[in-house]
């Protein structure tokens with residue numbers, strides 16, 4: 001079957017592009033002597049996680065416990081939840097996983113760490129934890145200056161195995177130039193190098209130091225101060241990664257196949273895919289809500305829930321009612337959460353369908 005024969009909206013991954021993306025970042029990690037632990041929130045699909053592991057990833061990262069449970073059920077046994085786990089129901093589920101596989105979580109306060117410590121100690125578990133350090137995103141995480149004291153505090157808690165630090169340089173999405181991206185990676189490395197020197201004697205071992213993102217991934221080198229990187233978006237790429245110098249349009253592997261359902265006037269077409277298929281996220285610099293794979297000058301200028309407003313005034317492509325087109329989204333991580341399955345195709349030929357097992361697992 002050809003992709004164009006599928007009913008729409010449908011989520012498509014171009015296997016040639018996916019494999020090239022996976023290989024490229026695996027090569028960056030190898031060249032920089034860094035462990036690769038991809039963030040799988042981008043695809044939420046165990047089959048793609050297995051492709052990452054097959055290319056040398058040491059384990060995976062997830063954002064949510066529900067994602068960890070879905071990936072664990074698919075046989076993945078080394079998972080970092082890059083989030084704070086709060087509340088008794090979640091701690092219970094976390095420790096049930098920790099009894100079966102290697103699961104690490106973030107901590108950035110005593111309020112988060114103390115209940116984890118008590119519950120782990122009661123079950124005879126030493127739960128691996130990483131301290132979350134804020135290097136400029138101003139989300140979770142403690143300031144670098146507080147890390148030595150907090151290390152001593154967490155190290156003294158029973159039931160926890162403090163293994164190191166993690167950062168996320170998410171401010172990179174507000175960078176205005178490629179040089180600024182490199183500067184953010186260099187800043188992250190400098191901070192983490194300093195902190196490694198300070199906390200190594202407290203831990204008695206070299207810390208695990210986890211950081212990175214897709215735009216900063218090419219900027220790390222061997223000995224840079226990190227031991228592990230967690231890029232996520234690189235798997236599919238999207239218009240956000242194009243805007244942040246991490247991808248070209250031909251690197252975008254994920255598309256939403258849609259049908260043209262109306263051409264009300266020349267230069268305009270309406271698709272049967274809106275915000276419930278493409279999400280409403282904007283890209284940092286590119287206008288609108290997505291562009292066509294077939295013609296990047298055809299831009300979705302507006303979305304309703306089930307309608308995409310396609311502006312063709314600068315486009316060469318002149319689609320007719322009934323034609324199918326592929327939309328490159330602004331932000332692939334949110335789009336994968338909107339579909340039950342992803343159709344894997346090579347050269348326009350449908351090869352396989354993979355369930356997006358962790359979609360909607362936000363709890």
Ligand SMILES: Cc1ncc(COP(=O)(O)O)c(C=O)c1O
Pocket residue numbers: 039042061082167168212213214215230231232233234
């Ligand atoms: C904690 C954490 N680590 C890694 C990533 C992966 O980042 P990116 O999608 O920029 O590669 C994210 C993305 O949101 C994140 O929140």
